[in-house]
Amino acid sequence: MITTYLFYFLSFLAIMFALMVVFSKNPVHSVLYLVLTFFTIAGHYVLLNAQFLAAVHIIVYAGAIMVLFLFVIMLLNLNKETEPHKSVWLKASAAVASGLLLVVLVGSLKSAETIVATNAFDPNIGLIENLGKVLFSEFLLPFEVSSVLLLVAMVGAVMLGKKSIK
Amino acid sequence: MTLSFLIxxxxxxxxxxxVTLVVAMYSTYAERKVAAFLQDRIGPNRAGPFGILQPLADGIxxxxKEEVxxxxxxxxxxxxxxSLVLLTACMTGVVIPWGSPLVIDGTVYPLQITDVNIGILYLFGVISLGVYGIMIGGWASNNxxxxxxxxxxxxxxISYEVAxxxxxxALVMTTGTLSLGQIAEQQHGWHWNVFVQPLGFFIFIICAFAETNRAPFDLPECETELVGGYHTEYSSMKLGFFLFAEYINMFISSAVIATFYFGGYNMPFIERFVQDPNWLAILGVVFLFMKIVFFIFVFMWVRWTLPRFRYDQLMNLGLLFK
Known part of the structure; x- marks a missing residue:
């Protein structure tokens, strides 16, 4: 019962903060609202008893990626004067394009069927032991492939970050 | 969940x-006394006997002071x-096992607020959030x-978080668990993790110095280059929060180091003298605090012994030796 209320409360907060990301004038405020949005999503993970996912979500998104965002925005020191001025045509075409996207989304949601859960929800599925077992047995190949992908990205980042290649 | 459990x-x-606040408060006094001892001075001795009321006087x-x-x-x-800096500093204390469980009338009372099965990740997450308070404060000052x-x-x-x-x-791989309660339990007797992972301990303590922004890594508040660093514009209790959070972080880091590598509340050979589990639990809390006080002293000892690094040296140390 209490989880239902918590779910609605967290969802309300998540949507509100997400809207604030878009609507706030100051880019630094936007980033901070995005961090709060990530927190509410982590709260949803905790409600599903997926604590590992919640913790990793906080560490990776709020702890690392958003700090870098904040870093760049603070150093750029964006404000009204430095904002690039776009022409009216550009604004109008952007409005038309995003309006069309909205139409497509509404149309696809209208014709979508409601998904019925095929098997009962197992509250222990998100615990770290079960997650590890599933990752190393059932999903071993995708797991290893994604590790190779991360390695490639890491090597690429180091190569790009080097000043000169001897 | 019964009411008594909740209470x-x-x-x-x-x-x-x-306890966190009191220990942090007296760390400020201890810091000045240790500094005085290392520099052959007396240190604060006016407020109360031996100056033990000095932290209260500082707080008042x-x-x-006027707030600007x-x-x-x-x-x-x-x-x-x-506010964020102080909040994240206080949040880490919940996963630390302060002692083995007390058993009174058949009911078990664990001396750990919550033993979540992702304790280490929780700790790591809260530490990584500690950056926000400093960044927001520094940016909002408009200086x-x-x-x-x-x-x-x-x-x-961020760079020392990686190390x-x-x-x-490495610690998780040797202990095989992410729960701090189990890590402390496994180090019963002489099975302290520091003997298994001496290098890991060394890296961890260096990173703990960097994470708490203390000397020799206190470049963010380097007076000779940056006036006062990120808290230049702060005055009154807001400045106090920044300074106080550093001492809370130091206390929590010492508790984490003691739990991870130095057996937590365990002390070898104590079972020979005391058999009652409740007395053992209370003694465990005392032993843990002895270890914590020792590590707080190490933090101060290093601060008043080593000079500050240059900034590029600091980043090289953090990012290249890996």
Missing amino acids: YKIILVVIVFA KMFM IPGASNKTLFIIGP KYSLLGAMRASSQM MGLSII
């Missing part, structure tokens, strides 16, 4: 919170900054020195 947890939370001074909020600053964020100090603090904390994460992963 017990609330009492435990209040005790841990109060901080509260009584710069006109060109972002007021909301200016207030949120120090070049503050911004530079905040940038230094955050880049230093800290790697040393923690």
Whole structure:
């Protein structure tokens, strides 16, 4: 019962903060609202008893990626004067394009069927032991492939970050 | 979840919170005494016998000072900054096992607020959030020195988090668990993790120095280059929050080091003298605090012995030796 209320409360907060990301004038405020949005999503993970996912979500998104965002925005020191001025045509075409996207989304949601859960929800599925077992047995190949992908990205980042290649 | 369980947890939370604040408060006094000892001075000795009321006097001074909020600053964020720093500093205490469980009338009372099965990740997450308070505070002050100090603090904390994460992963692989309660339990007797992972301990303690922004890594508040670093514009208790959070972080880091590598509440050979499990639990708390006090002393010892690094040396140390 209490989880239902918590779910609605967290969802309300998540949507509100997400809207604030878009609507706030100051880019630094936007980033901070995005961090709060990530927190509410982590709260949803905790409600599903997926604590590992919640913790990793906080560490990776709020702890690392958003700090870098904040870093760049603070150093750029964006404000009204430095904002690039776009022409009216550009604004109008952007409005038309995003309006069309909205139409497509509404149309696809209208014709979508409601998904019925095929098997009962197992509250222990998100615990770290079960997650590890599933990752190393059932999903071993995708797991290893994604590790190779991360390695490639890491090597690429180091190569790009080097000043000169001897 | 019964009512008595809830009340017990609330009492435990209040005790841990109060003890954290009191230890941090007296760390400021201890720091000045240790500094005085290392520099062959006397240190604070006016407020009360041996100056033990000095932290109270400092606190009252901080509260009584005029509060200045710069006109060109972002007021909301200016207030949120120090609050966040103190909040994240206080949040880590909940997963630390302060002692083995007490058994009274057949009911088990664990001396740990919550033993989540992702304790280490929780700790790591809260540490990584500690950057925000400093960054927000530094940016909202609208001052070049503050911004530079905040940038230094955050880049230093992010880069040392990587090394800290790697040393923690080595620890997790040897212990096979992410729960702090189990890690402390496994180090019963002489099975302290420091004998298994001496290098990991060394890396972890260096990263702990960097994460708490203390000397020799206190470049974010380097007076000779940056006036006061990220808290240049702060006055009164807001400045006090920034300074106080450093001492709370130091206390929590010492508790984490003691739990991870030095057996937590365990002390070898104690079972030979005391058999009653409840007395053992209480003694365990005492042993843990002895270890914590020792590590707080190490933090101070290093601060007053080593000079500050240069900034590029700091980043090289953090990012190249891996």
